[in-house]
Amino acid sequence: MHELSIAASIVDLAQEEAEKRAVRIVAIHLTLGALSGVVREALEGSYEMVSAGTKLEGSRLVIREQPVRVYCPVCREPRDLPSIQLFVCPACNSPAGEVIDGRELLVTALEVES
């Protein structure tokens, strides 16, 4: 369960941004890649635990899931994989090429109030 330490990093990172801007955080927007190795439900539960008792208590995580995007060498197009259990192009069934998106865990925005 590494989501606890990941939730703690998110709290630290957001807190730092909030202090810089002298604002209070209501919500954190995250992009969660399907290949990040992070489980959404575990992260949500961990966030609630870790943020309790901090200035972020009661704030929400707004998670956008990013599918794995590969480059298909046959179609010569980026393609989103419907599942990470099968790395083949959903359009032409050839083996997927390089992963171009979907490994990340990013804080993309903060909802704040002064």
Place this chain on the structure above:
Amino acid sequence: MKSEPRIVEVRQNVFRQNDVTARELRARFRDAGVFVISLVSSPGSGKTTLLEKTLTAMQKQWRVAALVGDLATENDARRLERSGAPVRQIVTGTVCHLDAAMVRRSLEGWDLDELDFLFIENVGNLVCPASYDLGEDMRLVLLSVTEGEDKPQKYPTIFHGADLAVITKVDLAEAVEFDRVAACGALCAVSPGLQVLEVSAKTGEGMDAFLGLLASRAITQGLAR
């Protein structure tokens, strides 16, 4: 008086700290000319056994060392020390994976210039290690014949992130009716083109091919001269 919430754009990688440390480590390894190989698998797939045999065999030709992560005990380090190679244990406590900072700390005082190969045995876990770059050149994932051919499909992230899959304990393949085609199909589905080797650390089957592959990858990268 409260204002309406507003959106502030930021763009921060949550793994930034680990990624930065891993990049620093990779540069240090490169400068020192040491080729770094990590091993991940479920508990009991045979990492320590394969590593003990590997260290013993490679020592005849190369300068090798190992770091080994374990939740609580130092047993694996003691087993690896039997090879005669320098070994350090990283006791992770409650943490279920190694991260780049743990690797950096455990390397303190070691002269990397004195090494050709450094092995890192991760904690037995197919989930958490996937998110943490350790600065290694090559990541091996082990799958033993006794644990089920569909593991890659249950843990696609870790298998996708590996540079080589090693099927271990092949001396038991027949006894457990290991289905080679199913296993390779599952590996290929989550990582097309992934190289797969079969070894038995017990009988030595496949070990020469395995050791040869490690050496050739290192030499290709211009390391381990």
